[in-house]
Amino acid sequence: xxxxxxxxxxxxxxxxxxxxxxxxxxxxxxxxxxxxxxxxxxxxxxxxxxxxxxxxxxxxxxxxxxxxxxxxxxxxxxxxxxxxxxxxxxxxxxxxxxxxxxxxxxxxxxx
Amino acid sequence: xxxxxxxxxxxxxxxxxxxxxxxxxxxxxxxxxxxxxxxxxxxxxxxxxxxxxxxxxxxxxxxxxxxxxxxxxxxxxxxxxxxxxxxxxxxxxxxxxxxxxxxxxxxxxxxxxxx
Numbered sequence: 001x002x003x004x005x006x007x008x009x010x011x012x013x014x015x016x017x018x019x020x021x022x023x024x025x026x027x028x029x030x031x032x033x034x035x036x037x038x039x040x041x042x043x044x045x046x047x048x049x050x051x052x053x054x055x056x057x058x059x060x061x062x063x064x065x066x067x068x069x070x071x072x073x074x075x076x077x078x079x080x081x082x083x084x085x086x087x088x089x090x091x092x093x094x095x096x097x098x099x100x101x102x103x104x105x106x107x108x109x110x111x
Numbered sequence: 112x113x114x115x116x117x118x119x120x121x122x123x124x125x126x127x128x129x130x131x132x133x134x135x136x137x138x139x140x141x142x143x144x145x146x147x148x149x150x151x152x153x154x155x156x157x158x159x160x161x162x163x164x165x166x167x168x169x170x171x172x173x174x175x176x177x178x179x180x181x182x183x184x185x186x187x188x189x190x191x192x193x194x195x196x197x198x199x200x201x202x203x204x205x206x207x208x209x210x211x212x213x214x215x216x217x218x219x220x221x222x223x224x225x226x
Contacts, residue, residue, distance in 0.1 A: 004153075033215060041200050043154070043217040086153055088215075096167045097206065098144060099215055101153030 002027050006087060006102035013109050018075045021105045023087035025068040031099060032063055032089040034072050039083065046072070046085075077109045113137060115218035117203050123224045124193055131189045132221040136205030143186050144215065145178055146202040147171065154202055160186060193225045 003026035013019055023034075034046040047054050047061040049070065054061055058077075063070040070089075074081055084106050088099035116135040124130050136143050141162050146154040157176070159167045162183035172178075175193075180186040190197055204217045 031213070031215075035217075040219065041148075041202075041222065042219045043202065045214060045216065048214040088153075096144075096159040097142065097213075098156045098159055098167070100156070101146075103153050 002029065002089060002091070002100045004087060004089060004100050004102035006085075006105050008105060009103065011105060011107045013077050013107065015077060015079060015109055015111050017077050017109075018073070019077060019107070021072040021074070021085055021087075021107075023070045023072075023089075023102055025070075025089050027091075028065065028068060029089035029091055030065075031091065031097060032070055032087065033099065034061055034070070035086045035088065036081075037084040037086060037104070043086070074107075077107075079109050079111055082107055082109045115203055115205055115216055117201075117218035117221050119221060120219060121222050121224075123226065125226050126195060127192055129189065129191045130193060130223060131187055132201050132203075132223075134186045134188070134203030134218060135184070136186070136203070137207075137216060140205035140207050140216075141183065142206040143180060144204040144206075145186070145188055146204065146217075148200040148202060148220075149198075157188075157201075190223075193223075195225045198223055198225045 005024045032050045035043040051065040060073045084104045088101040090099045143160040145157040148154040160180040175191045178188045200220045202220045
């Protein structure tokens with residue numbers, strides 16, 4: 001099955017700094033999402049981005065499908081950005097469309 | 112609120128007891144997924160329903176686990192004879208009818224603690 005590798009596993013930033021999170025896939029995917037898990041455990045949708053680039057405020061994401069990786073950019077980080085970020089991918093051509101998750105990047109933004 | 116709804120949000124039980132979790136997907140979504148997340152790990156796929164049909168079950172879903180979606184709307188996940196290793200967050204997600212691509216939406220999760 002598809003393997004998903006996220007890096008770095010942990011990241012500590014000073015408020016206002018920028019960061020890049022990376023997600024590598026062992027095989028091609030045509031479903032790809034980035035999530036932020038809040039302290040209560042809910043997965044908040046950030047981007048659905050099987051290819052291309054999207055931006056939402058201080059966050060943006062780029063997926064290079066042919067190279068099987070995706071990047072999440074956080075600019076001017078705030079303490080509220082702290083938490084765990086997951087990428088997840090899968091192939092819609094399978095009969096379920098399930099997503100396989102990486103192990104996550106734990107981000108701590110210090111004031 | 113039209114998001115994915117799960118209950119109970121928290122469940123504490125003693126080893127050997129049975130527990131049941133409920134998931135109400137977004138109303139127009141016919142595809143429903145269950146995941147399990149243990150501490151420090153990413154969510155892991157458990158099972159998938161298209162309408163009332165259970166089309167895939169992970170090897171993680173032992174014979175003590177059973178999931179149903181009897182009328183193609185809400186779903187239940189039952190764990191029989193719970194073990195301490197079942198302690199985890201159980202997450203439900205849904206996706207709209209149509210292609211198997213598209214955004215997956217998750218509920219708030221049901222956290223299980225087995226004493």
